[in-house]
Amino acid sequence: GRDAEPVMTEGLDRQSRIWAALAIVGGAALLLGLEWRDEANRSLANMLVALLDVIPVVLVSVGVMFLIRVTRRQREENLTLLRDLEVARLQGQRWRSEARTVLTGLGEAIEVQFSRWNLTEAEREVALLLLKGLSLKEAAAVRSTSERTIRAHARSLYSKAGLTGRAALSAFFLEDLLAPMATLEE
Numbered sequence: 041g042r043d044a045e046p047v048m049t050e051g052l053d054r055q056s057r058i059w060a061a062l063a064i065v066g067g068a069a070l071l072l073g074l075e076w077r078d079e080a081n082r083s084l085a086n087m088l089v090a091l092l093d094v095i096p097v098v099l100v101s102v103g104v105m106f107l108i109r110v111t112r113r114q115r116e117e118n119l120t121l122l123r124d125l126e127v128a129r130l131q132g133q134r135w136r137s138e139a140r141t142v143l144t145g146l147g148e149a150i151e152v153q154f155s156r157w158n159l160t161e162a163e164r165e166v167a168l169l170l171l172k173g174l175s176l177k178e179a180a181a182v183r184s185t186s187e188r189t190i191r192a193h194a195r196s197l198y199s200k201a202g203l204t205g206r207a208a209l210s211a212f213f214l215e216d217l218l219a220p221m222a223t224l225e226e
Contacts, residue, residue, distance in 0.1 A: 056109065060102045067098035150213060157200045166193040170206050171213065 150171075154164045162183075169179040176194065180187040194206070203209050 056106065060106070063102050063105070064095075064098050067094065067101070146213075153213075157197070159197055159200060160193075163193050163197040163200070166190055167197050167209065170194065170209060 150168075151164075154167065159167065165183060166179055169182060174182065176187050176190045180190045183190065198205060198209065201209065201212070203212060
């Protein structure tokens with residue numbers, strides 16, 4: 041990805057600084073040259089006053105040029121970011137669409153296994169919350185019950201399933217979903 045921060049430094053790259061210096065020197069020289077043509081204004085004091093009149097105009101013109109360049113670059117970066125965001129959004133939609141069938145099948149398979157273990161409705165809900173990675177405290181908050189009650193349901197479901205704990209519960213369902221180590225190493 042591109043960082044938004046370097047926009048100002050890009051606006052002041054070497055080429056821009058050279059053009060700015062040329063614009064300042066050229067604009068000042070042009071306006072001083074016009075002043076110098078006038079015989080009455082040939083004194084050094086008059087030239088310095090004329091220079092002081094010219095410099096702000098030249099600097100403002102150069103500043104406007106920089107602002108236009110920076111604005112254009114920011115607009116291009118924004119368009120790039122919007123395109124990237126749209127691509128990511130479409131990829132996410134495609135993944136969810138492709139995975140929906142698999143996830144539905146997995147959900148059904150989990151429910152079948154919960155039935156084989158004769159889990160109560162409360163134990164099923166706790167098991168799903170634990171499989172999703174919630175802590176006992178978080179599961180208690182979701183179910184609007186105490187952490188102690190969630191702990192009791194968890195112990196009961198582990199006992200019915202013949203599992204030793206949360207890690208064993210997760211491994212029971214995830215082990216077959218993940219590619220074998222030999223496949224990963226190839």
